[in-house]
Amino acid sequence: MKVKLRVTVMKKPGVLDPEGKAIGRALAHLGFAGVEEVRAGKVIELDLDAESEAAAEAAAREMAERLLANGVIERFRIERLAA
Amino acid sequence: MKVKLRVTVMKKPGVLDPEGKAIGRALAHLGFAGVEEVRAGKVIELDLDAESEAAAEAAAREMAERLLANGVIERFRIERLAA
Numbered sequence: 116m117k118v119k120l121r122v123t124v125m126k127k128p129g130v131l132d133p134e135g136k137a138i139g140r141a142l143a144h145l146g147f148a149g150v151e152e153v154r155a156g157k158v159i160e161l162d163l164d165a166e167s168e169a170a171a172e173a174a175a176r177e178m179a180e181r182l183l184a185n186g187v188i189e190r191f192r193i194e195r196l197a198a
Numbered sequence: 199m200k201v202k203l204r205v206t207v208m209k210k211p212g213v214l215d216p217e218g219k220a221i222g223r224a225l226a227h228l229g230f231a232g233v234e235e236v237r238a239g240k241v242i243e244l245d246l247d248a249e250s251e252a253a254a255e256a257a258a259r260e261m262a263e264r265l266l267a268n269g270v271i272e273r274f275r276i277e278r279l280a281a
Contacts (some may be wrong), residue, residue, distance in 0.1 A: 123241055138242060141265055147257060149247040152202070158206055158241045159221060160222070164232040174230060182224055 118163045118171035119196040123157035124184045159183055160196065168195065201246045201254035202279040207267045208239035209268055245277065253272065 134155035142150050148160045163177070165171035175193050184191040200245040209215045217238035225233050244261070248254035258276050 117237070124243070125243070138266070142261055145261075145264060147261060149257070151247055152242065152245040154209075154243040156241045156243070158208070158239045159218070160208070160237040160239070161233065162235040163204060164234055170234075174232070178225055178228075181228060183221070 116165065116167065116171075118174060119130060120161045120163065120166050120175045120180050121194045121196050122159045122161065122175055122183055122191055123194070124159070124179070124189050124191045127188055127190050130188045155160060156189075159186050199248065200248065201248055201251050203244045203246065204277045204279050205242045205244065205256060205258055205262050205274055206239060206267055206277070207262070207272050207274045208237060209241070210271055211271050212272045222261045237271075 128134075132154055135153040138155060139150055139153040142153070143145055163171045163174060165174060172193055172195070179193065180186060180190040209218075209280040215237055217247040221238060222233055222236040224234070244258055244267060246254045250258060253277055255278070262276065263269060
């Protein structure tokens with residue numbers, strides 16, 4: 116079956132996020148008020164052909180641990196997308 | 199009020215996504231089967247102080263149009279996050 120998943124990778128809390136900080140400064144420079152914090156990360160959308168939704172999620176978790184995220188400084192979250 | 203929003207920026211359909219393609223090749227090289235397509239993008243989480251949720255979403259939309267996304271080749275989506 117076809118399963119669409121989204122893996123979102125963000126810095127772990129406490130890890131410096133220079134890209135988020137740079138975006139925050141750029142937004143302030145453009146005149147946007149009320150921006151209290153900005154965090155930047157990456158998103159990887161996967162179209163998988165798997166035995167089941169559970170198998171697809173398990174595969175995506177392994178992909179994130181082995182390739183998509185750096186477990187030392189990043190955490191990831193996996194969400195199912197509408198097929 | 200405090201509003202947390204997530205802006206997800208992806209390449210428009212039809213625009214080349216070399217990062218997604220590279221991830222797909224790397225996953226195949228690692229032995230993952232059943233990966234049919236990979237799309238890579240970025241995600242920006244914003245903590246905003248705004249008059250209302252609608253005002254926060256309007257601000258985030260303007261931020262995306264002016265800074266976060268390149269409207270020529272990228273599309274964006276805004277989601278509310280649990281506060």
